[in-house]
Amino acid sequence: xxxxxxxxxxDVAARAGVSVATVSKVVNGRDGVAKETFExxxxxxxxxxxxxxxxxxxxxxxxTNVLGVxxxxxxxxxxxxxxxxxxxxxxxxxxxxxxxxxSTDGWERRSIARLGGALIDGAVIVTPTVLEAGSVVxxxxxxxxxxxxxxxxxxxxxxxxxxxxxEHLLGLGHRRIAFLGGRSxxxxxxxxxxxxxxxxxxxxxxxxxxxxxDSRYDPDIAASEVRELLALAERPTAIFAANDVTAIxxxxxxxxxxxxxxxxxxxxxxxxxxxxxxxxxSLTTVRQPLQEMGAAAMSMLLDLIAxxxxxxxxxxxxxxxxxxxxxPVR
Amino acid sequence: xxxxxxxxxxDVAARAGVSVATVSKVVNGRDGVAKETFExxxxxxxxxxxxxxxxxxxxxxxxTNVLGVxxxxxxxxxxxxxxxxxxxxxxxxxxxxxxxxxSTDGWERRSIARLGGALIDGAVIVTPTVLEAGSVVxxxxxxxxxxxxxxxxxxxxxxxxxxxxxEHLLGLGHRRIAFLGGRSxxxxxxxxxxxxxxxxxxxxxxxxxxxxxDSRYDPDIAASEVRELLALAERPTAIFAANDVTAIxxxxxxxxxxxxxxxxxxxxxxxxxxxxxxxxxSLTTVRQPLQEMGAAAMSMLLDLIAxxxxxxxxxxxxxxxxxxxxxPVR
DNA sequence: CTGTTAGCGCTTTCAG
DNA sequence: CTGAAAGCGCTAACAG
Numbered sequence: 001x002x003x004x005x006x007x008x009x010x011d012v013a014a015r016a017g018v019s020v021a022t023v024s025k026v027v028n029g030r031d032g033v034a035k036e037t038f039e040x041x042x043x044x045x046x047x048x049x050x051x052x053x054x055x056x057x058x059x060x061x062x063x064t065n066v067l068g069v070x071x072x073x074x075x076x077x078x079x080x081x082x083x084x085x086x087x088x089x090x091x092x093x094x095x096x097x098x099x100x101x102x103s104t105d106g107w108e109r110r111s112i113a114r115l116g117g118a119l120i121d122g123a124v125i126v127t128p129t130v131l132e133a134g135s136v137v138x139x140x141x142x143x144x145x146x147x148x149x150x151x152x153x154x155x156x157x158x159x160x161x162x163x164x165x166x167e168h169l170l171g172l173g174h175r176r177i178a179f180l181g182g183r184s185x186x187x188x189x190x191x192x193x194x195x196x197x198x199x200x201x202x203x204x205x206x207x208x209x210x211x212x213x214d215s216r217y218d219p220d221i222a223a224s225e226v227r228e229l230l231a232l233a234e235r236p237t238a239i240f241a242a243n244d245v246t247a248i249x250x251x252x253x254x255x256x257x258x259x260x261x262x263x264x265x266x267x268x269x270x271x272x273x274x275x276x277x278x279x280x281x282s283l284t285t286v287r288q289p290l291q292e293m294g295a296a297a298m299s300m301l302l303d304l305i306a307x308x309x310x311x312x313x314x315x316x317x318x319x320x321x322x323x324x325x326x327x328p329v330r
Numbered sequence: 331x332x333x334x335x336x337x338x339x340x341d342v343a344a345r346a347g348v349s350v351a352t353v354s355k356v357v358n359g360r361d362g363v364a365k366e367t368f369e370x371x372x373x374x375x376x377x378x379x380x381x382x383x384x385x386x387x388x389x390x391x392x393x394t395n396v397l398g399v400x401x402x403x404x405x406x407x408x409x410x411x412x413x414x415x416x417x418x419x420x421x422x423x424x425x426x427x428x429x430x431x432x433s434t435d436g437w438e439r440r441s442i443a444r445l446g447g448a449l450i451d452g453a454v455i456v457t458p459t460v461l462e463a464g465s466v467v468x469x470x471x472x473x474x475x476x477x478x479x480x481x482x483x484x485x486x487x488x489x490x491x492x493x494x495x496x497e498h499l500l501g502l503g504h505r506r507i508a509f510l511g512g513r514s515x516x517x518x519x520x521x522x523x524x525x526x527x528x529x530x531x532x533x534x535x536x537x538x539x540x541x542x543x544d545s546r547y548d549p550d551i552a553a554s555e556v557r558e559l560l561a562l563a564e565r566p567t568a569i570f571a572a573n574d575v576t577a578i579x580x581x582x583x584x585x586x587x588x589x590x591x592x593x594x595x596x597x598x599x600x601x602x603x604x605x606x607x608x609x610x611x612s613l614t615t616v617r618q619p620l621q622e623m624g625a626a627a628m629s630m631l632l633d634l635i636a637x638x639x640x641x642x643x644x645x646x647x648x649x650x651x652x653x654x655x656x657x658p659v660r
Numbered sequence: 661c662t663g664t665t666a667g668c669g670c671t672t673t674c675a676g
Numbered sequence: 677c678t679g680a681a682a683g684c685g686c687t688a689a690c691a692g
Binding site (some may be wrong): 018019020021022023032033034037048056058059060118 | 661662663664665667668669670
């Protein structure tokens, strides 16, 4: 059970009877090494099981052949994006490093700074809000906040999706429809609220201020907001939540309160994460093609790095997916 | 669109009029710095938006407060584990770095070597086959190959699950039940085959060698094996696949061949990845509690790092989840 | 073709 | 309390 010491370049050099520089050249396939030496060193590398140290070589400032996927947390939404990004990276010759910086403010800057100038050659960043163009490495953003300096971006049609969701509820006869908003720093979240308001407006249904809440996409905040909503004298008959995690949490709260979903309360979400099919009842939601979005972002990043020109913004369509969490108002 | 140069320790030092050593102490909260200096430097750090460079500090050989989750690929199975691991790490003060080393042989050694001695303080490794205890940092394995030097391990009851799956098919009247195996280097894969054989044996149904195939958990290999199986003169009426991805692929192949699932062919999988509920028909499968397994592994790793004693092996239960991909033989 | 050398950004003795 | 200096493992000039 010996602590296997890491074998380093110097160990290989010593064993092979050459200098570290030569070993480095062999490792990196640089030329300027005699065929014989090359083969001998390669053999020693094999024997010793030498593997480069990422930190060291990245510090020296060379390409690492590693791409980053930077997220605040590994939750269902980002996990789907990650699957898609990984699929797109497969066969590209790049390894993937996914980093969760924690949900503290400014995690995206922190992540990119800590990994950027060194560890990774480029990154896909999920829902960044404080990041501007001009960072150290090429970056593609998924569902960011739009600043004046837009990053290359992938997002989905949040407005259209929200309109569709709201119209669906309206079509079921609902009038007291609550909106459980997301993080207002994100354009997508604002567009979902805008879509909700637009659809309500078109239907001539006034929006009751008391029914518009904010969850910051946090299930716990969502739970307490929903508890308040459902305690209202005139409580909503439907809730449109700006993402699935909070929608699912809303259904749980309703159940705890003895309300039947969808009998007493219809709930509709946004995203279509895998959990939406597994909840009880299964969640009617607006689908974003998350895996495809992740793949599109990665492929855009690959193009950027290779210097290929690309349309800097791709917007994906959203679809209303009908499941079991909505019913006609009664 | 200026390329924002990375601000480094030296920049802060220059701006604050102190030495890099002092800044380093402030950054790391070491003491031996006058309160006034500390505050001044802290202010400059804030102003400049300084963020440490992971590579550099890790290279110097200190704790990074980063934990790794090492996988071959980010596919549905590992993504679920990752979600669970992330949930368990939340609030622990550690950041997470998930690395996909690519499916080349020995990826786990490569990953651990490249990140291990430096970037990360510990790791959860998913389905490692060549890794032994005694690596540079604490490691917990999920579903590994058991060697004599067992790593601390999380796995699920593959044998029991396989027995349940096979008995289910037997109970539906199937006799020609094919087994689509996984990677035989993994104990779990071998145990699934053993469970299949045991259940067949108990039922007195001989196992036809032609019906036992190997997919290495690769959907493409699975597809071609299934095509062969279904071309057999006496083709199987049911397939038990050792994981869900290959089971889903098997259903697709059957459809392409004009066979109805479950009418003409019953299919049962293993894992219960989210995709199992989304396939058509939805997949009957043996559920492993993947997110819980990821969480258990992470919590074990945290304990290991903190020096807390732990049972070195946790085995989770599996459950048969009935969906729509199996029917009585006709 | 091969080896020597100078750092990459950071932390940590060890003097001042 | 503060700073100068040594090095972590590696790569890239530059000499030999």
